[in-house]
Amino acid sequence: MARIEERLVTMIEPAVAALGFELWGVEFVRAGKHSTLRVYIDHDNGIGVDDCADVSHQVSALLDVEDPINSEYYLEVSSPGMERPFFSAAQMNDYLGETAVVELTMAQQNRRKFKAVIKAVDGDAVEFEVEGESMKVNYSTVKKAHLVPQLN
Structure with missing residues (x-):
């Protein structure tokens, strides 16, 4: 995770937790005047639009x-949605x-x-099976990773 994102997680996580949600991850996409700060929240009961609005209000005030x-x-x-991005190796444990x-x-390989x-x-360390072969990687070498949704 980039340094700005690490600082943002440290800053935002207590506010998100105080509202009863888990901070799943933070992405800051630089694009000049059109940069985007994405905050992913999660909860055992799912996330609704009102939940996002509540967290957005709280986080926005904090960032101001x-x-x-x-x-x-x-x-x-x-x-995080169905194609849930991963921000740590520990998050992959549930999947x-x-x-x-x-x-x-x-x-690698x-x-x-x-x-x-x-x-x-x-x-x-995360072990993957790629085309029948085992592949171990240190999560610090992962640039991006996301879940492939299983549609039944």
Whole structure:
């Protein structure tokens, strides 16, 4: 996770938790005046539009006071959704046996972007099964990863 996102998580997480939600993750996408701060929240009972609005109001007020971002940006608050992005190895623990799309910062075993089954998580290490082969990666080498929804 980038440094700004780490600072934002530390800043935002208590406010999100106080409202009864889990902070799933934070993404800051730089695009000049059109930069976007995405805050993903989760709850055992799911997330509704009113939940997003409540968190958005709270987080927006906090960011106005703390002012951690030196440029203009849009704030988006949403659930992680069916294609849930992963922000840590620990988050993958609940999805063992499911398929994810993973992009690494550098190629490993001649793969940089691949679809794989999440087999095991041990600390920061994640074991995937890619085309029948085992592949272990340190989560710090994961650029992006998200769940592939299972539609039945």
